[in-house]
Amino acid sequence: MKNFNSKVYEVTKKIPRGKVSTYGLIACLAENCRAPRAVGNALNKNFSPDIPCHRVIRSNGSIGGYRGNLLKKIRKLKSEGVIIKNNRIDLKKFGWPS
DNA sequence: CTAATGACCATTA
């Protein structure tokens, strides 16, 4: 892969520890602001250990999904200092970019 | 080539 996916991976890797980003935002930073689906799709199919896809959540603050195990995603986020409340994350505080 | 799929988003009811 060379275009969209790579870009998505790059951006996702840039997410600092302890922060989270959204699919839509990644789409914007990658190429197209209107391809949040493609972002999720790419992450789903190209699930790589080098990519902190657990830091990617939905725009409304909900956790979203995870291919392996959603619980693991939540646990990792909590481990990084992200506060998850009622399956929601405060994007105002942990959203990236700020 | 076309059709179907999905870890989505914003709007509307």
Next chain:
DNA sequence: ATAATGGCCATTA
């Protein structure tokens, strides 16, 4: 507050 609808995009079959 939740539920349903339409639209948008890249990838895969």
